[in-house]
Amino acid sequence: xxxxxxxxxxxxxxxxxxxxxxxxxxxxxxxxxxxxxxxxxxxxxxxxxxxxxxxxxxxxxxxxxxxxxxxxxxxxxxxxxxxxxxxxxxxxxxxxxxxxxxxxxxxxxxxxxxxxxxxxxxxxxxxxxxxxxxxxxxxxxxxxxxxxxxxxxxxxxxxxxxxxxxxxxxxxxxxxxxxxxxxxxxxxxxxxxxxxxxxxxxxxxxxxxxxxxxxxxxxxxxxxxxxxxxxxxxxxxxxxxxxxxxxxxxxxxxxxxxxxxxxxxxxxxxxxxxxxxxxxxxxxxxxxxxxxxxxxxxxxxxxxxxxxxxxxxxxxxxxxxxxxxxxxxxxxxxxxxxxxxxxxxxxxxxxxxxxxxxxx
Numbered sequence: 111x112x113x114x115x116x117x118x119x120x121x122x123x124x125x126x127x128x129x130x131x132x133x134x135x136x137x138x139x140x141x142x143x144x145x146x147x148x149x150x151x152x153x154x155x156x157x158x159x160x161x162x163x164x165x166x167x168x169x170x171x172x173x174x175x176x177x178x179x180x181x182x183x184x185x186x187x188x189x190x191x192x193x194x195x196x197x198x199x200x201x202x203x204x205x206x207x208x209x210x211x212x213x214x215x216x217x218x219x220x221x222x223x224x225x226x227x228x229x230x231x232x233x234x235x236x237x238x239x240x241x242x243x244x245x246x247x248x249x250x251x252x253x254x255x256x257x258x259x260x261x262x263x264x265x266x267x268x269x270x271x272x273x274x275x276x277x278x279x280x281x282x283x284x285x286x287x288x289x290x291x292x293x294x295x296x297x298x299x300x301x302x303x304x305x306x307x308x309x310x311x312x313x314x315x316x317x318x319x320x321x322x323x324x325x326x327x328x329x330x331x332x333x334x335x336x337x338x339x340x341x342x343x344x345x346x347x348x349x350x351x352x353x354x355x356x357x358x359x360x361x362x363x364x365x366x367x368x369x370x371x372x373x374x375x376x377x378x379x380x381x382x383x384x385x386x387x388x389x390x391x392x393x394x395x396x397x398x399x400x401x402x403x404x405x406x407x408x409x410x411x412x413x414x415x416x417x418x419x420x421x422x423x424x425x426x427x428x429x430x431x432x433x434x435x436x437x438x439x440x441x442x443x444x445x446x447x448x449x450x451x452x453x454x455x456x457x458x459x460x461x462x463x464x465x466x467x468x469x470x
Contacts, residue, residue, distance in 0.1 A: 216375035362406025366460035408460035
């Protein structure tokens, strides 16, 4: 009971004692009942979507957050009538996880696209092994030279490849092949988490309308057992690689919550006729993790040389969907889906929202 109410009650009892006249009751205002906003803590948040074709309206959308239907408030285009959307691009190269044969053509493709990456409203951060170089407006020659120089000698260590080859040898010579295979998978998982921490630690805050992370990376198989198994491991041997899959999923989810749409540079090889060919995601073990990271964060792995320009156009046509939800706790991530009611299909975009502070 409030302190003021308790004092008033005691005074009334004293004045009501024999021989004392009770004072007149003092009228007090009754506070109104709490409104919905006062009784339930709510907030607004938004998520970026990449519609295919027609623009989307609030009336035709549903937002499901952790499978709970949320009220859609409004939909805003990132491209305004008065100005194009601001764009923030980070090109990240981790030499431990890249492959020279894959990274060289990807970096050359980026060098040729410098003017598109660094438009009048854009800026680019070039992150190599955690070291960041900012390229300002008008810095197209600088960006082109830097990317071309890296393409000439990426210096990739192909760490996942070395781990898998070492694991094959260990499995063949071990008295417990299944344990050796599991140890190799755990080592690869720890390296994948280290790689994610390094990239997240060097990634700036997203402060533009659209933020794009181009990840120059060779990837790693989410199910590496076929690569390291030998005749000494029976086909029925259970080796758990769930931790490796979870590391990739969590990395993509954290990027999404930090508002970075991620497009990994796919593995490339030169064909016999000299044309650069980007391998398809399906059937390429090294691309499994990159595909998962891209899907969770709303991006797409590169699948052909002409991929970047259409992707930039899609980002310029993106829309921001605002909806009502409860506030996020520190480090809390929630699965989200934006559904087009007319088609019943989910709209392309990040699969996670939340507070990514401290997440790795």
